[in-house]
Amino acid sequence: MLRDPAALGPEMSSLALSVLDLVPVRTGQTSAQAVAASLTLAARADDLGYRRYWFAEHHNMPAVASTAPPVLIAAAASRTQRIRVGSGGVMLPNHAPLIVAEQFAALEAIAPGRIDLGIGRAPGSDPVITQLLRQSGTAGDVERFPDHVQDIALMLQPDGATVQFTSGGEYAVRSTPAAGGAPEVWLLGSSDYSAQLAASLGLPYVFANHFSGQGLDRALSLYRDGFRPTEAHPEPRTFLTANVVAAPTAEEAAERALPQLRMMARLRLNRPLTALETVEQARAALAAAPDPQEEQIHAAALANWFVGDAGSVRSALQAFAAQHGVDEIMISPVAGAYAGEDHAGAPGRVQTLELLAG
Secondary structure (H helix, E strand, O other): OOOOOOOOOOOHHHOEEEEEEOOEOEOOOOHHHHHHHHHHHHHHHHHHOOOEEEEOOOOOEOOEOOOOHHHHHHHHHHOOOOOEEEEEEEEHHHOOHHHHHHHHHHHHHHOOOOEEEEEEOOOOOOHHHHHHHOOOOHHHOHHHHHHHHHHHHHHHOOOOEEEEOOOOOEEEEOOOOOOOOOOEEEEEEOOHHHHHHHHHHOOOEEEOOOOOOOOHHHHHHHHHHHOOOOOOOOOOOEEEEEEEEEEOOHHHHHHHHHHHHHHHHHHHOOOOOOOEOOHHHHHHHHHHOOOHHHHHHHHHHHOOOEEEEHHHHHHHHHHHHHHHOOOEEEEEEOOOOOOOOOOOOOHHHHHHHHHHHO
């Protein structure tokens, strides 16, 4: 259910909105069609004035095609003019820090001043895929995550970084030969650890509220109270993510939320994953075989989601931002599709962005 703000806050224009995209894949849709739909959505977000558009990193999931954020970011950058594009995030233990730095330095050269590098510590998949991703050795050393974050930030700077040899001597490392600027680095997470690390490094921080919402207040308090100012970031800077569905009516919004709710329940209950159902498939499955466990998960999720008509969602997002002292919300538009809607498009997700933009 939507939060019920006591009163309508300032106009929505005072709250910046951004987009988090997992490139959802629904029944009957190919990866090519899912990517095409997301790139169309990115272009529309650019037109509508959204602040940034980030791609998540997930692997080996039937309903998620955002496996390679740098590739998707490059494609989105080529189809947009103003909006910042980036990762939400690159799961760093899956990659060598130098490769990440090189990829995002190249993206900065493609779209100067518009690239964000959001970094996370989670695997983004199951243990088998995690092992395959980390076969390269020390890149998968989670214990060295703080060092790797700092290494990337240094290598992205125009002056690069310096390797110190234990036997003496130095070696210069640059992510690109002649950088004119650097992507903005953000630390992502949903735990005390990520909040405290971002604070200690003086980095901007994003709490992944769309994932669970648990521990939000504590994480923000730890980040803000423990923040160590740097020249680049003299003050703590943060925003929140949220799962959102907006539609002309509350009834349509509730229906469009069903496919994503069903997928979340399958994840939580460790059941086989599938491509996202259509609204009709999800509705029929719930009617044919009611499941108290699934219904409980749906109810818990909806308590943290923003689902409803445009006015209700806009006011609830405004109240949510004010409650937590942020001026930006990154929405994950989780609106599902009805049977017969264009497989190369995402009408429900486009509709959510358009309605919230006003």
